Every structure is written in C-alpha cells, then in structure tokens.
Amino acid sequence: AQSVTQLGSHVSVSEGALVLLRCNYSSSVPPYLFWYVQYPNQGLQLLLKYTSAATLVKGINGFEAEFKKSETSFHLTKPSAHMSDAAEYFCAVRDSSYKLIFGSGTRLLVRP
Amino acid sequence: NAGVTQTPKFQVLKTGQSMTLQCAQDMNHNSMYWYRQDPGMGLRLIYYSASEGTTDKGEVPNGYNVSRLNKREFSLRLESAAPSQTSVYFCASSELAGLGYGYTFGSGTRLTVV
Numbered sequence: 001a002q003s004v005t006q007l008g009s010h011v012s013v014s015e016g017a018l019v020l021l022r023c024n025y026s027s028s029v030p031p032y033l034f035w036y037v038q039y040p041n042q043g044l045q046l047l048l049k050y051t052s053a054a055t056l057v058k059g060i061n062g063f064e065a066e067f068k069k070s071e072t073s074f075h076l077t078k079p080s081a082h083m084s085d086a087a088e089y090f091c092a093v094r095d096s097s098y099k100l101i102f103g104s105g106t107r108l109l110v111r112p
Numbered sequence: 113n114a115g116v117t118q119t120p121k122f123q124v125l126k127t128g129q130s131m132t133l134q135c136a137q138d139m140n141h142n143s144m145y146w147y148r149q150d151p152g153m154g155l156r157l158i159y160y161s162a163s164e165g166t167t168d169k170g171e172v173p174n175g176y177n178v179s180r181l182n183k184r185e186f187s188l189r190l191e192s193a194a195p196s197q198t199s200v201y202f203c204a205s206s207e208l209a210g211l212g213y214g215y216t217f218g219s220g221t222r223l224t225v226v
Contacts, residue, residue, distance in 0.1 A: 009152065034214050043116075043202055043217035044155075090154060098162075099145070099170070100215060104154040 002027045002095040006103035014111045019063075019078040021106050023091030026072065032094040033074045035065055038105075039087045047089075050074060061085070086110045114138050118203050118218035125193040125225045133188040133221050135203030143206045144186035145215065146170075146178060148199040155202065161186055193225045 007022040025031055032051050036044040048059025055067040061084075065076045076089060091103040119134045137144065142163045147155040147170075157170030159178040167178050175197060177189045186205075190197060200222050204215040 036214075036217075041220075043219045044204075044215075045217070046214040049214050099157060099160060101157075102147075102155040104152055 002029075002031070002093045002101050004033075004091045004093050004101060004103040006089075006091050006106050008106055009104065010107045010109065012109040012111060013081045015083055016080050019076070019081045019085065019108065021076040021089050021091075021108065023065075023074045023076065023103060024072050025074060025091075025093045027093055027095075029096055031067075031074075033065075033067065034092040034094075034100065035059065035063070035074075035076050036090045036092065036102075037061075037087050038090065044090060047076070081108075081110045083110050083112065116203055116205055116216050116218035118201075118221050120221060121219065122222050123224070125190075125223065127194060127225060129193050130189065130191050131193065132190075133201055133203075133223075134185070135187065135218060136185045137203075137205040137216070138184065139205060139207070139216065140183070141205035141207050141216070142183070144180065145204045145206075146176075146186070146188045147202045147204065148172065149202060149220075150199050158188065158201075193223075195225045197223065198225045199223060 003026045005024045034049045035047040038044045048057045050067045058064045063078045088107045092100040116137045145160040146158040156172045161167045161180040164183045203218045207213045
C-alpha cells in the first residue's frame with residue numbers, strides 16, 4: 001500500500017532562511033508524488049509534481065523538490081523564505097488505484 | 113473563473129439532521145473526489161468517482177453517500193449527521209485517473225455538527 005510520512009507537524013524559519021519540509025513515501029509502484037499548499041481558509045493548490053521525468057522538480061513560488069529513490073524521499077525546499085510562504089504543506093502519493101494519498105501536513109511559520 | 117465550486121461554504125447542523133454538499137467543476141474533468149480534513153490527520157478520502165456513472169468508497173465512507181449527477185457534479189450526502197462528522201470537506205477533480213495529473217480543489221465546506 002502507498003503512504004506518505006511528513007516529518008514535523010510544525011516548522012518555523014526566519015524570513016530569508018532556507019525552507020526544508022520533509023516527505024518520505026512508500027509505494028509498491030513507480031511513484032507519482034505531489035506537494036500541495038493550503039493557505040488559511042482556502043483549498044489546496046498544487047505546488048509541484050514528480051511523474052518519473054527529471055528528479056529535480058521546480059514548482060511555483062520558488063519551491064522545488066528532489067526525488068531520491070534510494071532514500072524514498074521527496075523533500076520540499078525553498079532557498080529563502082518569505083512571509084507569504086506561511087501556510088500548511090501537504091505531500092501526496094498516487095496509490096495503485098490512481099487516487100492521491102495525503103500526508104498529515106506540515107505547518108510552516110515564517111518569523112520576521 | 114474555471115475551477116471547482118463547493119456550496120455551502122459554512123453549515124451548522126444538529127445531530128440527526130441531513131444535508132447535501134454540492135460540488136461542480138467546469139474543467140471537463142473525468143474524476144471527482146470528496147475528502148475530509150481534520151487537524152493532524154491530513155486529508156482522508158471519503159468517496160470518489162473515477163468517471164461519470166461510477167462511484168467507489170474511499171478510506172472513511174461510513175455515514176456518507178454520494179451521487180455523480182453528471183460529468184460536472186458530484187454531491188456528498190450526510191443522512192444523519194453526527195458530531196464526529198464535524199470537519200472541513202473538500203471536493204476535488206482531475207483530468208484522468210491513472211496519469212500524473214494533480215487535483216484541482218474547491219475552497220471547502222466547513223461543517224459543524226452540534
């Protein structure tokens with residue numbers, strides 16, 4: 001069965017610092033992996049996705065993620081945090097029935 | 113604007129009452145989904161419809177029913193609401209199940225059952 005684990009329910013960084021949000025996956029098929037962002041009182045927006053092409057995936061708002069098969073990881077990074085990045089972030093993996101399985105989420109706090 | 117529209121945005125129900133959450137998409141997507149979001153638990157799939165005319169249970173279907181009315185619309189019904197169904201409900205759609213397409217989400221329905 002497919003699953004994702006997001007390490008850290010809350011991450012706090014200073015404005016301008018590196019953002020690193022961790023996601024590890026388990027999949028019995030070649031994985032399709034996704035990162036979504038949820039701003040307060042809004043739905044989820046797709047940040048980026050990995051679909052077996054390039055292992056380094058660039059998304060919107062300066063975020064990127066690297067697929068590492070050997071580590072079963074798909075961590076999300078951004079070189080310099082901005083106040084507007086404060087949100088909740090969800091990692092997801094496509095399951096064998098083609099549905100998305102979501103992690104429990106990581107809330108990013110950006111300190112001025 | 114194209115996307116997924118959910119109604120209502122907020123609802124308060126008494127225990128035992130029924131209601132239907134509406135969802136419509138205008139992107140000609142084949143697949144539609146209903147999730148619930150609870151603190152610390154991420155999103156859990158309630159029901160989904162891979163294509164018009166089909167529906168299947170997800171991870172947490174108990175207490176819910178769905179109807180895929182046509183390609184655009186996918187409704188979620190609570191027949192007898194319980195406090196455990198207090199949650200934020202999201203509808204989503206995708207172009208094709210089975211491919212690397214992400215989902216487009218609605219803005220959610222915040223439901224409180226008292």
